[in-house]
Amino acid sequence: MKPLQLALIGLGTVGTGVAKILTEHAERTSRRAGRPIEIRHAVVKNPDKPREIELPAGVVHTDVDKAINDPEVDVVVELIGGISPAREIVLNALKAGKSVVTANKALMCEYGDELFPVAREHGCTIGFEAAVAGGVPIVSGIGQALSGNQVTSIEAILNGTSNFILTRMLDADISYEEAVSEAQALGYAEADPAMDVDGTDAAQKLSLLMLLAGGTRIRPADFTRQGIDRLDLADLQYADELGYAVKLLAIAKLIDDRLEMHVQPTLVKYGRPLSAVDGPQNMIVVEADAVGKVWFAGPGAGMMPTASAVMADIIDAATGRAAETFRTLDLFGEGEPRELVPPSDVRMRYYFRFHVEDRPHVLADIADILGRNKISLASVMQHEAPEVEEGEIDSPFVVPLVVMTHHATEGQVGSAEKELMKLAALRNPWVRMAVAD
The missing domain is CATH 3.40.50.720 (NAD(P)-binding Rossmann-like Domain)
Known part of the structure; x- marks a missing residue:
């Protein structure tokens, strides 16, 4: 021929x-x-x-x-x-x-x-x-192999650069900046890695996957996108101590005919396959009505x-x-319209790391604010601070306080954060991440 x-x-x-x-x-x-x-x-x-x-x-x-x-x-x-x-x-x-x-x-x-x-x-x-x-055959996997299904959820690690950086930070006990430099030296990150580390790359890929999954056209600007560029090594270490790995997770779920989508750093429970994806690897977990749950995994970047x-x-x-x-393949046509779940209505668990003055009633004040916003505590972790006699120093120590919540909406968390900002015992910045068990 x-x-x-x-x-x-x-x-x-x-x-x-x-x-x-x-x-x-x-x-x-x-x-x-x-x-x-x-x-x-x-x-x-x-x-x-x-x-x-x-x-x-x-x-x-x-x-x-x-x-x-x-x-x-x-x-x-x-x-x-x-x-x-x-x-x-x-x-x-x-x-x-x-x-x-x-x-x-x-x-x-x-x-x-x-x-x-x-x-x-x-x-x-x-x-x-x-x-x-x-190299993961996910486009043909969803567009062809699963075409007899209605995809109901996608949970995915779609950016190998971010995953490499998070892996190296924890494994090598190095800073975000040091891990980025390693990624650049190995060819996993561009000279300007902004689109990888700020979540843009993963959001674009999630948008394409949902288009394949149901013909629904959702632009990255329409849903929540957060990157890993503001994470500290301490948060990865606290998550590890609690039994979680931190991943830049791209999630899309069909809930009562509405679509929930977001890309953000997320604590993933150890034991789940997604938690074990290290280095520049990708994994996409697809759940569909006929086949159930399937996993696609492999190298997400690189020459070959x-x-x-x-x-x-x-x-x-x-x-x-x-x-x-x-x-x-009816891509980029009329498609099936789906209403997006407003970010304020998205329900999930949360991880907080506060910097607080080590003095009485601080935890009670935080718990009171969270409780009045219908956010209940699942666990609290604070490493022991040095014992100091009264009057020995002019001001209290500032110590980290890690809080894990039960499920709450983004709206409830946002309202609570406005009140937390008024607490004199809390010091900026504090960190909030989603939790996926």
């Missing part, structure tokens, strides 16, 4: 991985695709830059338009990331009649509703398996895991599976 001709836009980490698979395992990919797959163009910023892969003369160049408009090209593989110029490149490729494979979750999340209709109008497809959870996901979409395009799937 006629070879499938590719235009790789970007030959960085993931692009190099794709090129390695295609050149080092050409016979295997040809057999599984039913025909050869060839790289006709590899568009880069600097063609003279040393690379781990060597391609035939003339394949590597800087002319995007030449690659997109080549009538021999069947599929454009966008691997440069970001919104611009990736959006313009994908649009132009689709309008030129080329199907697209991408690892760009930001582009899919923000502009999928623009790109998918253009693809359908021009008889093309868009594959984005690599956009969520790297992400390249593996890109290759799955390329092979689907070569075999024709992508055309059949895309034709019936």
